[in-house]
Amino acid sequence: MIACDVYRPAAIDQLEALGRELGIPVYRGAEGTAPVDIAKAGVKAAVADMRDVVLVDTAGRLHIDEEMMAEVARIRDAVRPDQVLMVIDAMTGQDAVTAANAFAERVDFDGVIVTKLDGDARGGAALSVRAVTGRPIKFAGTGEKLDALEPFHPDRMAQRILGMGDVVSLIERAQETVAAEEAAELEKRLRSSEFTLDDFLSQLQQVRKMGSLKDVLGMMPGMGAAQRAQLADAQVDERALDRTQAIIQAMSAQERRKPTLINGQRRLRIARGSGTSVQEVNRLLDQFNQARKMMRQMQKGKGKSRGMPQLPF
Numbered sequence: 001m002i003a004c005d006v007y008r009p010a011a012i013d014q015l016e017a018l019g020r021e022l023g024i025p026v027y028r029g030a031e032g033t034a035p036v037d038i039a040k041a042g043v044k045a046a047v048a049d050m051r052d053v054v055l056v057d058t059a060g061r062l063h064i065d066e067e068m069m070a071e072v073a074r075i076r077d078a079v080r081p082d083q084v085l086m087v088i089d090a091m092t093g094q095d096a097v098t099a100a101n102a103f104a105e106r107v108d109f110d111g112v113i114v115t116k117l118d119g120d121a122r123g124g125a126a127l128s129v130r131a132v133t134g135r136p137i138k139f140a141g142t143g144e145k146l147d148a149l150e151p152f153h154p155d156r157m158a159q160r161i162l163g164m165g166d167v168v169s170l171i172e173r174a175q176e177t178v179a180a181e182e183a184a185e186l187e188k189r190l191r192s193s194e195f196t197l198d199d200f201l202s203q204l205q206q207v208r209k210m211g212s213l214k215d216v217l218g219m220m221p222g223m224g225a226a227q228r229a230q231l232a233d234a235q236v237d238e239r240a241l242d243r244t245q246a247i248i249q250a251m252s253a254q255e256r257r258k259p260t261l262i263n264g265q266r267r268l269r270i271a272r273g274s275g276t277s278v279q280e281v282n283r284l285l286d287q288f289n290q291a292r293k294m295m296r297q298m299q300k301g302k303g304k305s306r307g308m309p310q311l312p313f
Contacts, residue, residue, distance in 0.1 A: 002042030003028045004035040004075065005059040015057055022146065025049075035059070039075045060087065069106040076107060084109040085138065090117045090125045097128045104133040114152070115141035126152070195292050197256040201248045204241055243276055247284050250274035259285055 001019055003026055005011040012028050019026035027045055029038035039056050046054045056079060058072050076084060086109045088096040103109060112133070114126045117140045126137050140152040248256060250273035255262050262270070262285065271278045 001026045001055045001057055002039055002046075003057055004038050004042075005057055006033075006035055006038070007059050011059075018146075035071055036074045036078050039079050043079050056081065069103065072103075072107050083111065085111050085113055086135075087113045087115060088125070088129060090114050093125055094128075096125050097132055100129045100135075101132050104135060109135060111136050111138035113137075113139045113141065113149075117142055127154075130154075197248050197251065197259055197288055200288050200291060201245060204244060208241055243274070243280060244284055246274040247271075247276055247281055259288060 001015060001024055003012040003015045005015075006029075012026075016026045016028070027038075027042035029041060033041075035058065042056070043054055056075065058075060059068055084107060086100060086103050086107075088100055090096065092099075100112065112126075112129055112135055114129070114137055117126060126140070129135075130137055137152040137154070139149055142148050142150060247270060250270045251262070255266065255270075262281075267278050267281045271281050274281075
């Protein structure tokens with residue numbers, strides 16, 4: 001990556017920190033060097049190091065800036081990139097559309113990356129940019145972590161806005177986090193009604209690996225406007241999964257296999273061992289029983305479940 005944002009305080013330091021986290025080298029020019037010269041020297045250094053891909057990070061503005069437009073055009077002419085991508089903030093609304101339109105007229109970019117697109121209400125900015133500039137939206141940022149940048153699929157965004165969920169993305173995330181062997185083994189156990197507390201904990205951990213719990217729940221079908229509004233305002237307690245894990249791990253192997261063994265005295269011991277309360281232990285066991293009952297109904301083909309069990313977050 002080539003750091004050409006010499007204007008924003010600490011921009012280059014931030015890019016270097018990002019590069020260290022990703023394992024990608026960052027080229028920075030000497031203080032006072034013009035961005036165009038930094039870009040040319042950076043590309044030359046990348047070629048000498050036999051790098052396959054070079055990302056030139058240029059300065060950005062929330063509003064139209066003629067000098068910035070001219071500088072980006074000079075950098076484009078100097079390094080002749082294969083692709084020019086404009087990054088816009090979905091939260092800026094119409095300002096993003098105006099800036100994208102001006103950028104298209106001056107630089108003729110190839111596509112758009114929309115950040116902070118983790119709320120369905122902000123999908124309008126993405127659609128407006130596409131309509132006004134005619135350039136495709138190639139990537140969407142849906143969170144603050146490094147793995148929250150994903151290819152943009154307009155049909156999936158439309159499904160979320162209409163409350164139809166995003167089952168395809170949900171499946172793709174599950175495939176990335178759950179090994180095929182683990183899924184087959186779990187299916188086998190479910191068919192034989194051997195769903196244990198260890199399996200319950202494993203499934204909750206897999207959900208956690210799929211990303212933000214709010215994001216995952218937002219992909220579920222049936223999330224209409226009212227449900228999405230509730231989800232946006234909800235305070236999802238990610239630490240509740242830590243407490244769930246502590247409670248289950250405070251149980252013996254036999255108790256995890258046969259929760260019916262857990263009487264009042266054992267519940268008190270588990271609560272003390274996990275640093276929680278007896279009420280939290282009781283709540284977890286109720287949630288587990290709901291989940292196991294629902295899965296047995298699904299296995300027996302009794303039709304649709306009446307709803308998901310209350311989740312521990």
